[in-house]
Amino acid sequence: MRLSSLVRPNILALKAYSSARDEYQSTEDVTLLDANENPYESNYNRYPDPYQRELKSQISELKGVDTNCIFLGNGSDEAIDLIFRIFCEPTLDNIIIPDPTYGMYEVSAAIQNIEVRRVPLSQNFELKTDDILAATDIRSKVLFLCNPNNPTGNLLDKNSIKELLERFNGIVVIDEAYVDFSNSDSFTNELDQYDNLIVLQTFSKAWGLAGLRLGMAFCSEEIIKLFNKVKAPYNLSISTQRLALDLLRETKASTEANIKSIIESREYVRQELGKMDIIDKIYDSESNFLLVKFKNHETAYNQLKFSKLIVRDRSKALNCNGCLRITIGTPKENENLIKTLKAL
Numbered sequence: 001m002r003l004s005s006l007v008r009p010n011i012l013a014l015k016a017y018s019s020a021r022d023e024y025q026s027t028e029d030v031t032l033l034d035a036n037e038n039p040y041e042s043n044y045n046r047y048p049d050p051y052q053r054e055l056k057s058q059i060s061e062l063k064g065v066d067t068n069c070i071f072l073g074n075g076s077d078e079a080i081d082l083i084f085r086i087f088c089e090p091t092l093d094n095i096i097i098p099d100p101t102y103g104m105y106e107v108s109a110a111i112q113n114i115e116v117r118r119v120p121l122s123q124n125f126e127l128k129t130d131d132i133l134a135a136t137d138i139r140s141k142v143l144f145l146c147n148p149n150n151p152t153g154n155l156l157d158k159n160s161i162k163e164l165l166e167r168f169n170g171i172v173v174i175d176e177a178y179v180d181f182s183n184s185d186s187f188t189n190e191l192d193q194y195d196n197l198i199v200l201q202t203f204s205k206a207w208g209l210a211g212l213r214l215g216m217a218f219c220s221e222e223i224i225k226l227f228n229k230v231k232a233p234y235n236l237s238i239s240t241q242r243l244a245l246d247l248l249r250e251t252k253a254s255t256e257a258n259i260k261s262i263i264e265s266r267e268y269v270r271q272e273l274g275k276m277d278i279i280d281k282i283y284d285s286e287s288n289f290l291l292v293k294f295k296n297h298e299t300a301y302n303q304l305k306f307s308k309l310i311v312r313d314r315s316k317a318l319n320c321n322g323c324l325r326i327t328i329g330t331p332k333e334n335e336n337l338i339k340t341l342k343a344l
């Protein structure tokens with residue numbers, strides 16, 4: 001696959017904004033009169049490192065991915081938006097998404113005026129690779145696969161994903177926001193095999209840092225260069241970069257413990273909800289939420305709301321009629337949920 005044939009011509013031709021600071025690896029022992037900053041020292045008087053080198057080197061160790069193959073953004077939603085702006089020509093190109101899946105791909109597509117082709121997952125929320133390939137044409141630039149999938153919670157079949165990576169003549173984005181709660185290895189291990197692969201991960205879920213806004217994209221160096229060209233020069237603040245560095249060092253062990261207890265709680269909640277006859281089905285989950293089909297989801301939703309328990313109504317998503325998506329909380333929050341539903 002020739003990457004250049006997938007990139008928007010104006011982006012290929014784009015000369016990135018360059019700051020004098022780009023040329024210096026280190027800003028020690030030099031006098032900085034290049035960026036119209038305020039010279040009086042404070043924690044924030046200087047612009048941040050545009051390429052977040054220190055943070056990337058730590059994330060590189062954590063994830064086992066080369067620093068040159070990492071993009072960091074203001075949440076993975078920034079990476080999603082940039083993927084559209086790099087590859088998709090407004091009003092001409094299209095993207096493919098399985099249905100149901102994460103809603104942000106469609107929102108970003110709509111913002112850029114890009115056609116979305118939704119291809120239904122099977123009743124069990126498995127990929128139908130032939131249907132996906134049949135939906136593509138020469139203007140199909142990106143296929144988004146959310147794995148484990150949101151809102152269904154399941155892992156997609158690994159061989160089906162590989163087949164799509166091989167047969168689709170475009171970019172395949174694998175959004176692994178929930179991979180740390182799953183039994184699956186990350187597709188970052190496959191980056192050497194596929195030059196059309198972009199893996200997204202985030203610190204918002206397993207790491208408990210949704211408020212920080214820090215997401216990652218892993219892909220070939222060639223695609224990273226495109227991200228760097230199109231992103232805002234200083235897209236991550238000094239405070240985000242410093243806080244993330246500290247938190248990654250200090251909270252690695254407690255994050256692993258949290259993930260383990262969320263997975264245990266997920267299985268406990270599944271077992272308890274499984275005993276209730278107001279519930280038709282609980283779908284397999286490799287994430288930190290359960291998709292639950294109720295006999296009467298409106299009654300359940302309203303009762304939960306009345307008890308100040310907020311869950312997500314996904315009943316209008318394809319093949320999700322009657323379904324609520326329930327995030328796994330603390331043991332106390334989970335007990336509260338179970339108690340409230342038992343009282344129905």
Ligand SMILES: *Cc1c(COP(=O)(O)O)cnc(C)c1O
Pocket residue numbers: 074075076077078102146150175177201202203204205210214215
């Ligand atoms: C929560 C979630 C994200 C996270 O987005 P951030 O912008 O990093 O907070 C990404 N993808 C999916 C599928 C999600 O559910």
